[in-house]
Amino acid sequence: MKPIYITDEEKEQAKLWAQDSRWVEHKSYYEDAEYMECVHDIMDSPIFQSMDNFIQHGNTTCKAHCIKVSYMSYCICRRLGWDYRETARGALLHDFFLYDWHTHARETGNHFHGYTHPRTALNNAVKHFTLTEKEKDMILRHMWPLTPVPPKTREGMAIVYADKFCSLAETMGRVKRWVLYSFGVKGTV
Ligand SMILES: [Fe+2]
Numbered sequence: 001m002k003p004i005y006i007t008d009e010e011k012e013q014a015k016l017w018a019q020d021s022r023w024v025e026h027k028s029y030y031e032d033a034e035y036m037e038c039v040h041d042i043m044d045s046p047i048f049q050s051m052d053n054f055i056q057h058g059n060t061t062c063k064a065h066c067i068k069v070s071y072m073s074y075c076i077c078r079r080l081g082w083d084y085r086e087t088a089r090g091a092l093l094h095d096f097f098l099y100d101w102h103t104h105a106r107e108t109g110n111h112f113h114g115y116t117h118p119r120t121a122l123n124n125a126v127k128h129f130t131l132t133e134k135e136k137d138m139i140l141r142h143m144w145p146l147t148p149v150p151p152k153t154r155e156g157m158a159i160v161y162a163d164k165f166c167s168l169a170e171t172m173g174r175v176k177r178w179v180l181y182s183f184g185v186k187g188t189v
């Protein structure tokens with residue numbers, strides 16, 4: 001398997017991109033026709049759009065987070081010559097659990113969202129979309145190594161990487177904006 005290698009400069013650019021949801025708010029992904037060709041049925045569905053009602057990390061919604069992870073995994077796989085279509089689709093639905101996880105434990109008594117949400121996301125995804133076995137595995141195994149079984153495919157591993165990268169950047173972006181706000185830098189938070 002080819003290593004997922006990006007230069008330090010690319011990593012820095014990717015971090016800034018992942019911290020900032022404006023790329024998603026401006027729907028810039030529509031400019032990439034090849035990407036949209038892979039995901040338009042999911043992207044344009046009201047149920048997918050409803051993920052905008054739930055916050056994932058910092059002030060990033062579940063929808064914005066899933067689009068970022070999908071686009072980053074798609075770019076990685078395209079560059080490495082891997083299957084980018086299923087990757088873009090699996091990643092777009094990887095957190096399709098459809099609830100606010102911040103209040104979920106209080107409301108349902110389920111304190112194990114981190115472990116259980118991949119299965120919930122998969123159950124929801126198969127209810128609304130037609131998925132390949134590979135896409136199903138990508139959704140179910142994306143939390144590895146928190147959940148013990150790794151994805152079966154290298155594309156699934158690309159999603160694991162992009163998910164961790166974006167989650168960290170989104171959380172750090174929030175912290176950074178709070179620090180700047182505390183020091184009175186306008187236009188933050
Ligand atoms: Fe997740």
Ligand SMILES: [Fe+2]
Pocket residue numbers: 065069094095163167
């Ligand atoms: Fe995620």
